[in-house]
Amino acid sequence: MPDAYAPEERGEASSRRRRRTIAIATLLVLAVATGAGVAVKGGLLSFSESCEDSAVRLSLAASPDIAPAVREIAEQTRADEVTSDGHCLDVEVVARDSYKVAEALAGGEAPDFQVWLPDSDLWLDRAKGLGTGIPVSPSDSIASSPVALAMVPSAAGRLGWPEKTYSWAELVATTLGTEKVRLGAADPARSATGLLALTSIGGSSAQQGGDSDTRVAETAKVLAERMSDSDAQVLETLARSGSGAEEGNPKRNQAVLISEQAAFAHNAEAADSGRLNLFYPEDGTPLLDYPYTLVDEEKLTLTQSRAALRFMTLLNDKGSRAVFARYGFRPADGSAEDTVVASAGAKSPQPYATSAAEAPSAKQLQEMLGMWTITVQSARLTTVVDASGSMSTPVPGRGQSRMDVTKESLIQALSQFTPDDEIGLWEFATTLDGTKDYRKLMPTRRLGDPAQGGSTHREKLSAAFAGLQPVPGGATGLYDTVLASYEEARSTYVKGKFNALVLLTDGSNQDEDGISRSALTSRLKELADPERPVPIIAIAVGPDADREEVAEIARITGGDGYEVSDPAEIQAVIFQAIMTAGQNGRAAQE
Template sequence: MRSRLRGAGAAAAATALVLVVAGSWVGYRKLAGSSCSGRIELSVTAAPEIQPAIKATADKWVADGAAVDKTCVAVTVTAAEPVDVAAAVASKHGVTLSGVGQASGTTVTPDVWVPDSSTWLLRLKSGGATAFAPANSASIARSPVVLAMPEPVATRFGWPDKKLTWTDLLRQVTSSKPLRAGIVEPTQDAAGLSGLLALSAAASGTGRAGSPQAQEATIGALRQLATNRSSLRQDLLARFPRSSDPSAIAAGLSAAALSEEDVLAYNSTKPPVPLAALYLDPAPMPLDYPFAVLPGIEPVKASAAKVLFEALSTAHFRNRLATQSLRGPDGSWGEGFQAPHGAPSPASGGTSAPVGQGGTAGLDPATIEKATSTWSVVTQSGRMLAVIDVSGSMRSKVAAANGATRLQVTVAAANQGLQLFDDSWSIGLWTFSTNLDGPLDYRQIVPIKPLSSNRNALRQGLASVKPSNGNTGLYDTMLAAYKKVQEDWEPGKVNSIVLFTDGKNEDDNGITHKELLAQLKKLRDPEQPIQVIIIGIGNDVSKAELEPITAITGGRPFVTADPTKIGEIFLQAIALRPPASR
């Protein structure tokens, strides 16, 4: 859990908020009266570091007689990690976020959510929560994302006089003697995600976007970061040197993407080795603390939330933010804010963004999805059987792929995906059609073995894949593949099947859909789960045929009419895997 490292915010939370009869705050006076009846209970959940400032403001508003249309307002402001609320919201809307996991069941979705970053809102929307359309979502605070370094290490890099770039960091992270850089799990932490996006962008700049050079640089950087990753921010902070002894500094963590507020909170504890905040170019996406009124709340609550937002838009609230080491939404700071050494002046515009747009204005949700999916695939281990349809219809040409066939596009995507997996993965390869190997609809090309000894065989196997003249023997193949993966099920890894197909089952001599489902139910062992992912290509695939299969086994069917998208879908599919069973 993310927790504050200092107690100064507690004293500041008790400071009275002076009301000004000016600007948007007039809206409050128009709605509030000297007396009220009834009760509107507004629940607000905020990131832990901003919760004290919001609570102090809300408490003052309630103490002064908060009301909407003569109805009294009570506001409860609780602190919760954004990843926990995101999991609860995702569960409510029936979607899964890469790397987030299942909701704990103890976190309740509030009326108003103030996460640390708008990226949570973007990820929920792009993840499939189509009904998730929060109102407002304007930023109420800001904290730039910086590269945190122990001061002695930062000094060696020219801090505070020299301005570093993310390309400089990439070079250090991937050198023969790499910098000990770490990261908070970017699928669960907004500052970690911001750093990941910035470093990935720097890696993409090493070659043409999507080129082998760019992919190699990205994979190398992510694997280096993964060696010092942590799912808990406090755990990562504990890895910074706790002694000024040179050997302790050399053995400790040397760099991590954190928020400015994190650095200030850490240094407020007077550690033996303070952290320097390096503001790298180009400036990464900041934490922007959106005020998100969640969909489905009652109109009277929405009205109360609107007035509360006005109270959080005043100079007085900005001063409360300063006591929490947070800036105002435009990047400027209130009274008492102690800016880190070398922090850009708000007047320079270096930390500013248009008020109300948040820190993600113009950010493509697909970029976030690709970054989190790539991270998940590159940094996890698994055991997988890839099964590729080689039926006659896979000869069809794909106009968007310069005339390459469906099979060629599929093999190219598999080859590209192979580069993402490290040697700890175990992967095998089958092809299928009808009567492909005597009476069998499937053929083993490469057995499931660790990539440490199997990588070249898989490359050669993929190069040998050719289309047949047969039909689509989907059901017999799926059952045989499930039995094969179950046969040598490996603990500690996600055991999975990824099957690529462009059609429905067309094997009149094989088992039926009903028989397949019945046998899978019988074979399924909750103690040894096998995730089945089916990637359907083209317009002839029946999602209704595939969904009952993955509903039994665990997994999900992905169907695209555009075969050129299967590389992206493959990445998303692998990233959505459940935690490994042990």
């Protein structure tokens, strides 16, 4: 099946989508050929009264922004009695927030739908979680919409719209540097639009050089002050009707980070003075890409699978593309259509027709989410590092030991935290400190606090990370260490911060003289308090570590266990774990 509408992409995302296209095309050729044969032999191309009895029914969970368009196509498909293998297609479309679906699938919650249409590829990685959730089988995109910055006309005029163009970093800096322009965004942990925009700002800032991490953290801090839970809610924060009274209202925004389609929908209902103008950053706009995804495919019947693939072909035909355009969506390749972009608020010379920015990698998104979580809430982390003799084991292909690479990764991760974040350090190995298996090297304090010698706690902590050394002959005294460090983290809990214990180990407990595992789990259950959560983020380093053991311990506290084959992956995993634990904690509070 020719892919006439596939975007020209580069890198990992492009390869992944090409693989999907080839696989799905093969299935479709077989399905269409088989279906045509059955229909011709059985005379099922013509029927009406029997349609209801022969229908194959599917449920499709779609992102709320695209659900109305997909529902219209599904209803027309039903009205036209379109068939798959002689069965009428009956597709029910339900609107579901993408982040909620991703969390449910990652948690192994059995879905009540067979097809998922999230607004972005990024939710597919979130849905996979640790690989223990409900499997998903993504295919090609069926529509797209670029992420841009929308402003009420008066604010846009002050920034030189449409003649003046900016990079992402310049546009946001100019907006935030203008006291009369208040910028709002949807929560990047719940909104693909918010996360893609924030990641684009980060990448653009890095191109400027200097301390880009600090600039992005400062931007995130400002955005968090005017954050909304969803894309729909952020539009409700806009100044109304362009009146001076409304624009002067400090609770209302004059600029918002939204998709082109969201601006299209807003402008369709707004009076002229309430329409939005769109800035398209010159260093590229990321796309919402709406990947068509089968859910728990192995449990679908052959009839359901073929029907789902048949509906996907309908969503990509000429008639459906016209329906999507009426709702403000671009084709899957991201090409600009004049009627859509003009209604959304685009105007030349804004670069709305340039190629979309290359999609960020899963690692970049995880790191940005981790940064967002700790920036918005501020973190209080006690880092507990295994110093047993096995940490001197060389890492294949790196010429360094596990401890050396672990230290480097921790120092790199430290640079992502703000001065308000609190971090401490413990090390552990059997008989490290007399009869104790653990030793506190640095207290958990604000990184920006002054320290002796004119330095800061951040600098002292970085030096302490660099000074970690394996203890020759030392074994892994895990259980005693977990209990002691958790008791302290729990007793020194700070309200309003993300409190957690970050545990890194390359082995399982080897101290037979210490507390037993059953006694440890029993004590942790007593200490864990949902009102004062301190999740354990347990990272198993290397092939000798028992991830399941540390994961079971961590889950008692609301945390989880992670595994890295190379200690260089620790930084990304820490931010992913912080983001996940932060989300779980907030969900529990709600």
